[in-house]
Amino acid sequence: MTFAATEQSGKRRLKALLPPLGVAALTGAVFTVVGMVDPNEPGHYPTCPFLWLTGLYCPGCGTLRTIHALAHLDPVAALGLNPLAVAMIPFLVFWWGRWVVRALQGRPRRTTLAHPAWLWAFLAIVMVYWVVRNLPFGAFLAP
Template identity: 75%
Template sequence: MTSATTGRRGAARLRPLLAPLGVAAGTGALFAFVGVIDPNEPGHYPACPFLALTGLYCPGCGTLRTIHALAHLDPVAALGLNPLTVVMIPFLVFWWGRWVAHAWKSRPVPLPHPAWLWVFIGVVMVYWVVRNLPFGAFLAP
C-alpha cells in the first residue's frame, strides 16, 4: 500500500466530519465574536424586530447577551438573561456529539422521534408566553 493510497483513505474517512466540525468552528467563531463585541452597548447589533413591533419579548430576546455572559464565564448573568438558551446548550452539545460519533463511523444520524420536536416547540411557546406575563417577569431579559 502506498502513502498516496493511505492518504486518500484518511481523507475519505475525515470527509464526513467536515460538516460537524464546520458547525463547531462557526459556533466557536460566533461565541468569540459576541464575546468581544458587547451586545450591551447600543449600536453593535440590531434590535429584536418582534420586541420593536410589539413591545413583547420573543423566546430569543437576551440570547446575544447570554452568549456574551457565557463567553465571559458568567453563567449566573446568562441565566438571568435567557434561561432557555442556557438550558438548551447541553442538549445541543449532546446532539452535536452524536452527529460527530455517527459521522466518524460513516453512519447516518438517526433523527429523534417527532414527538420530541413537538415537545420542544411546546416548551418554546410556553416560555414565550410566560416570560411576557406579570408572574413570569423573572424570565424577561
C-alpha cells in the same frame, strides 16, 4: 482489506467529519465575536424585530447577551438573561457529539434530528416560555 480500501475509508470519514467541525468553528467564531463586541452597548447589533414591533419578548430575546455572559464565564448572568438558551446548550452539545461520533464511525447522517414527539414537546416548551416571560408573574424570565 487492502491499503487502498483503508485509505479510501479514512478519506470518507474525514470528509464526513468536515461539516460538524465547520459547525464547531462557526460556533467558536460567534462566541468570539459576541464575547468581544458587547451586546449591552447600543448600536452594535440590531434590535429584535418582534420586540421592536410589539414591545414583547420573543423566546430568543436576550440570547446575544447570554452568549456574551457565557463567553465571559458568567453562567449566573446568562441564566438571568435567557434560561431557555442556557438550558438548550447540553442538548445541542449532545446532538453535535452524536453527529461527530457517527462521522468517525463512517455511519451515514441521520435524516431526522429526533423523534417527532420530542420536537413537538420542544415546540410546546418554547411557546409556553414565550407567553410566560411576557406575563407579570413570569417577569423573572424577561431579559
